């Protein structure tokens with residue numbers, strides 16, 4: 001009776017496992033990173049499932065077959081069996097090692113350094129830190145993401161576009177290098193749908209490389225507990241088709257040069273300042289009126305940005 005129940009439990013478990021694997025939709029790959037990570041996951045599952053089935057099968061067969069054996073004797077040495085399981089295990093581990101190495105050694109997963117150890121300088125970043133990896137491709141796009149409590153500042157160092165907040169705009173089908181850093185303490189840049197994750201350390205840059213296939217909007221999270229505002233430290237990654245991205249960058253640049261850009265209810269202003277750094281945040285609620293104003297200004301004799309949102 002007990003054995004029957006175990007059999008039922010076991011076959012139920014295996015059926016669930018098989019269902020989980022089969023039911024997993026073969027979703028369209030969103031990025032190279034995601035493709036590599038889930039490709040490895042699938043490869044390893046193809047190895048793990050037969051092993052699980054084999055081991056559990058032998059286990060339950062043995063339990064059932066010897067259920068009435070009141071006088072068990074230990075197994076005698078079986079050299080052939082020992083050699084078989086040693087060799088089989090070695091082959092499996094070799095496969096797992098090689099498959100993982102292929103993915104971890106890729107610039108998209110192991111860091112841009114892995115495939116591009118050159119020391120080409122990344123210029124025009126907002127902080128004077130080491131660690132940023134320069135692209136090896138001519139058409140690559142570079143984005144600087146500076147984490148701070150509790151928002152993401154996004155700059156485009158090669159385009160002289162800076163001060164975007166919480167929205168990372170990148171083109172599809174082009175290599176993108178994201179230089180991640182922090183101004184206060186630990187944060188982590190995490191976009192699970194794109195297979196992107198990188199720590200944001202104060203004092204250094206970490207570069208992640210990606211190439212996204214699917215234009216769209218993806219959620220960006222902070223994946224390192226950083227304080228009371230951590231759960232609100234969200235952003236989005238807008239992936240635009242290549243030509244739309246070029247147009248967008250062009251718009252940002254010209255609005256920056258014009259010194260101002262206005263939309264109803266939203267105001268963005270860029271000013272030029274001498275040698276100063278200023279941060280101001282003001283929130284006010286009065287009667288039926290809510291006003292949020294955030295101003296960030298960083299200037300090395302270059303520029304200052306102010307963003308103001310008002311709803312009334």
Ligand SMILES: [Cu+2]
Nearest residue numbers: 187222224226
């Ligand atoms: Cu955080």
